[in-house]
Amino acid sequence: MTEIIQVLVLGLLLGGVYALMASGLTLLFGVMRIVNLAHAAFIIVAAYIAFYAFDLFQIDPLISVLITMPVMFVLGLAVYLPLFPRIESSARYTEMTVLMTFGLALVMEGLLGFFFTGIFRSTRPPYATDAILWADLFIPTGQLLATGVSALLLIGLWLFLRYTRTGTAVRATMQNRTSAQIVGVNVRRISAISFGLGMALAGASGSLLSYLFPFFPAQHWRWVALLLALIVLGGLGSLKGAVIGAVSLAVASAFVTNQLGPDWSPMTFYLALFIILLVRPQGLFGKALRI
Amino acid sequence: MTALLEARELHKAYGGLQAVQRCSFEVAPGTITALIGPNGAGKTTAFDIINGVIAADSGTVIFEGRDVTGFMPHQLTRLGVSRTFQITRDLGEMTVLENMVVSSPAAGLRSLLGSKILKRERDRAMELLDFVGISALATTAAKKLSYGQKKLLEFASVLMSEPKLVLLDEPAGGVNPALLERITDRIRRLNESGITFFIVEHNMDVVMQLSDWVIVMAHGEVLVDGPPAAIQEDETVLDAYLGRA
Amino acid sequence: MALLEIDDVTAGYGVGPDILTGISLEVNAGRSYCIVGPNGAGKSTLLKVVCGILHPRSGEVRLNGIRVSGLRPDQLLAEGICFVPQEQSLFPEMTVRENLVMGAFLVRDRAVVNERMVRVFELFPLLKDRVSQLAGTLSGGEQQMVVLGRALMVDPKVLMIDEPSLGLAPIVADQIFATIQGFSALGITVILVEQNARRGLESTEWGIVLDLGTKRFEGPAEGILDDPRIRELYLGAALSKGDDE
Numbered sequence: 001m002t003e004i005i006q007v008l009v010l011g012l013l014l015g016g017v018y019a020l021m022a023s024g025l026t027l028l029f030g031v032m033r034i035v036n037l038a039h040a041a042f043i044i045v046a047a048y049i050a051f052y053a054f055d056l057f058q059i060d061p062l063i064s065v066l067i068t069m070p071v072m073f074v075l076g077l078a079v080y081l082p083l084f085p086r087i088e089s090s091a092r093y094t095e096m097t098v099l100m101t102f103g104l105a106l107v108m109e110g111l112l113g114f115f116f117t118g119i120f121r122s123t124r125p126p127y128a129t130d131a132i133l134w135a136d137l138f139i140p141t142g143q144l145l146a147t148g149v150s151a152l153l154l155i156g157l158w159l160f161l162r163y164t165r166t167g168t169a170v171r172a173t174m175q176n177r178t179s180a181q182i183v184g185v186n187v188r189r190i191s192a193i194s195f196g197l198g199m200a201l202a203g204a205s206g207s208l209l210s211y212l213f214p215f216f217p218a219q220h221w222r223w224v225a226l227l228l229a230l231i232v233l234g235g236l237g238s239l240k241g242a243v244i245g246a247v248s249l250a251v252a253s254a255f256v257t258n259q260l261g262p263d264w265s266p267m268t269f270y271l272a273l274f275i276i277l278l279v280r281p282q283g284l285f286g287k288a289l290r291i
Numbered sequence: 292m293t294a295l296l297e298a299r300e301l302h303k304a305y306g307g308l309q310a311v312q313r314c315s316f317e318v319a320p321g322t323i324t325a326l327i328g329p330n331g332a333g334k335t336t337a338f339d340i341i342n343g344v345i346a347a348d349s350g351t352v353i354f355e356g357r358d359v360t361g362f363m364p365h366q367l368t369r370l371g372v373s374r375t376f377q378i379t380r381d382l383g384e385m386t387v388l389e390n391m392v393v394s395s396p397a398a399g400l401r402s403l404l405g406s407k408i409l410k411r412e413r414d415r416a417m418e419l420l421d422f423v424g425i426s427a428l429a430t431t432a433a434k435k436l437s438y439g440q441k442k443l444l445e446f447a448s449v450l451m452s453e454p455k456l457v458l459l460d461e462p463a464g465g466v467n468p469a470l471l472e473r474i475t476d477r478i479r480r481l482n483e484s485g486i487t488f489f490i491v492e493h494n495m496d497v498v499m500q501l502s503d504w505v506i507v508m509a510h511g512e513v514l515v516d517g518p519p520a521a522i523q524e525d526e527t528v529l530d531a532y533l534g535r536a
Numbered sequence: 537m538a539l540l541e542i543d544d545v546t547a548g549y550g551v552g553p554d555i556l557t558g559i560s561l562e563v564n565a566g567r568s569y570c571i572v573g574p575n576g577a578g579k580s581t582l583l584k585v586v587c588g589i590l591h592p593r594s595g596e597v598r599l600n601g602i603r604v605s606g607l608r609p610d611q612l613l614a615e616g617i618c619f620v621p622q623e624q625s626l627f628p629e630m631t632v633r634e635n636l637v638m639g640a641f642l643v644r645d646r647a648v649v650n651e652r653m654v655r656v657f658e659l660f661p662l663l664k665d666r667v668s669q670l671a672g673t674l675s676g677g678e679q680q681m682v683v684l685g686r687a688l689m690v691d692p693k694v695l696m697i698d699e700p701s702l703g704l705a706p707i708v709a710d711q712i713f714a715t716i717q718g719f720s721a722l723g724i725t726v727i728l729v730e731q732n733a734r735r736g737l738e739s740t741e742w743g744i745v746l747d748l749g750t751k752r753f754e755g756p757a758e759g760i761l762d763d764p765r766i767r768e769l770y771l772g773a774a775l776s777k778g779d780d781e
Contacts, residue, residue, distance in 0.1 A: 168634075168638070169641070171627070171629075171630070172627050172630070172638055172641075175627040175628055175629050175630065176624070176625060176626065176627055176628070178621065178623070178625065179621075179625040179626065179627060180627075180638075181589075181609050181610065182587070182589075182609055182613065182618075182619055182621070182625070183613070183638050183639055183641045183642075183686070183690070184610040184613045184614070184641045184642040185610070185641060186610060329575070329731065330575050330731055331731070438552070438553055464576075465552065465553035466553075493574065493575045493576050494576075495574065495769075495770065495771050495772030496772045496773050497772075498772060499771070499772035499773070499775055500772070500773075500775070519772075519775055520775050522771070523767070523771045523772065523774060523775065528771065529766075529767055529770060529771060532574070532733075532770045532771070533732075533733045533734050533761055533766075533770070534730075534731065534732030534733050534734045534735055534736075535706075535732065535734065535735070
């Protein structure tokens with residue numbers, strides 16, 4: 001029994017970080033119908049920022065969240081504004097974003113490789129290898145802290161969306177863009193802000209990732225596939241779905257790893273993606289898609 | 292004279308909405324028959340069922356005495372039923388002539404066998420382009436055509452398969468009067484040579500002046516049908532358009 | 537001076553043909569209008585031009601003598617021009633209350649927002665009962681009421697509603713039309729576009745008949761449908777007896 005709880009705990013702790021990563025991606029799709037294949041590349045960029053903050057200035061990765069979030073917000077705007085609004089009115093906008101962000105991911109990977117080479121990096125704060133022993137359970141400190149930070153940020157996001165004027169405008173735009181326009185929401189501004197916000201979430205994810213997993217420029221491919229599986233499961237454009245999807249799949253993959261070994265873990269996500277697309281393409285919480 | 296095309300008791304629902312119900316009508320051979328009705332009457336749905344683009348929930352479609360319910364569009368084309376699309380669709384990069392040849396059912400596997408067959412198709416295509424008056428544009432890329440020219444191209448391409456029955460979806464849509472004159476003239480000429488036309492159209496002047504027979508749909512059913520003059524006088528038809536009080 | 541002047545406006549979508557072909561009309565403050573006409577007349581397009589979703593290709597729209605054509609929808613909203621579209625325009629995952637509050641998005645003063653909400657609940661007591669329900673779970677008629685209530689939150693000068701009774705059962709549609717009649721009593725200028733011409737005209741003072749993108753004629757709503765020109769408009773120019781064979 002303890003073993004099951006142990007695996008469950010490990011899965012949940014991982015799920016927290018996955019949820020954070022998936023939420024940024026979902027925000028982009030929900031508000032602007034952008035499928036951002038470069039999302040994981042942005043996360044890696046943030047991871048590098050966290051790495052050098054640690055390496056050069058001894059800034060703890062958890063603290064670096066306060067740096068990566070605003071930096072990535074600005075970077076997000078700098079990427080979004082020149083590229084996306086000009087093609088927004090196209091009927092094939094979403095398909096175009098897939099191609100564009102794919103290209104963007106390649107460019108970013110190239111730049112990262114050029115500046116930082118392909119060496120595996122990882123920040124090494126003390127808690128990265130610590131663990132708490134509690135009631136026969138082995139709880140890795142690093143992951144516990146990461147999940148804590150993720151939870152805080154996600155709650156913050158929820159509060160922002162629920163109670164602030166801008167947050168409400170974001171929700172309105174996600175639910176019905178034309179109606180948002182006709183009640184006076186400046187949807188252009190909201191789109192840009194949402195992109196920045198999505199990138200800020202990616203930034204925080206990058207800081208956390210920097211000590212959780214070793215990373216190098218091409219690592220983003222592994223993450224993108226996983227992230228897409230998470231948001232498809234949860235339902236494209238549903239933040240609630242992204243969080244639930246992320247946590248469920250993390251727990252599932254923890255059990256798979258436990259039973260079959262770590263090599264099978266990525267399989268869980270692809271299998272889930274496959275099954276969901278066959279059985280319920282709109283995901284757990286998404287709106288029914290008309291194909 | 293038996294009907295060329297017959298629809299019997301067609302039913303089609305989308306979600307909870309009944310788009311078409313108990314829909315039955317006939318198209319007599321050699322006529323220009325129009326299908327009219329207010330918005331939401333189910334005309335486009337009925338039309339799509341006839342052409343095989345969508346499947347009815349129940350009911351039958353009969354062409355030349357043969358049950359063709361559920362047949363796919365290309366199968367119907369081979370039998371002699373051909374259709375245009377309302378939103379002008381074109382293979383933009385290809386030339387006008389190439390577009391014409393592509394829409395011929397003969398182009399396909401056989402064209403791999405040699406240019407002799409293609410030449411026959413080419414000649415027919417040029418003939419049809421000449422018939423509608425855009426043969427000068429044969430080598431122009433289709434995407435460069437004006438809206439009206441695209442409509443003429445569509446009209447010509449529908450004739451490539453030498454159809455017995457041509458289904459036209461809003462041939463007068465967005466077309467200027469001069470062009471409209473040309474299109475209606477060509478329809479009349481083709482009709483005189485024996486081709487039957489079944490037209491969905493909103494432009495009432497065109498419908499009344501061009502058709503031999505008019506079928507009126509409302510709320511998914513056939514309300515009444517008859518010659519244009521009778522339809523114009525019919526109070527129930529006007530009521531259908533103006534809505535109930 | 538008229539509240540709203542539409543001056544020789546031509547408009548269309550994308551690179552498509554002109555839908556409005558030089559239309560001019562005047563709207564006076566505090567009156568209610570119903571725009572009717574056959575399919576493709578440009579009724580919805582006209583509303584979209586006035587509310588700023590579509591810009592005219594030529595001509596002007598003026599509000600109190602000042603040019604407003606070319607402004608963005610949210611700018612026109614600030615001027616009091618409010619548009620209720622045909623398509624579902626609720627925020628489905630927000631409660632009724634949140635939807636109403638969104639209507640007054642541009643109003644910063646909470647006291648004013650609350651004041652307006654009180655007025656909306658007075659006019660729509662049903663909404664008060666459903667205040668915390670998710671808008672997406674309401675019935676069609678209730679959703680339409682939320683949409684109209686939300687429009688009132690804007691405190692509009694001109695309220696334009698595109699097909700208010702679309703998809704609603706007749707009894708529910710009656711309620712909606714009764715509500716719209718109540719708006720006029722509040723001094724709001726109402727412009728309806730209605731497919732069901734009879735119903736729409738019953739609920740308004742003045743009728744404007746459109747066809748092929750221009751105004752054909754206008755007059756008091758009551759009796760405008762008895763005008764003989766209506767039949768010609770909807771069913772085409774009368775064929776003289778000798779024409780059909």
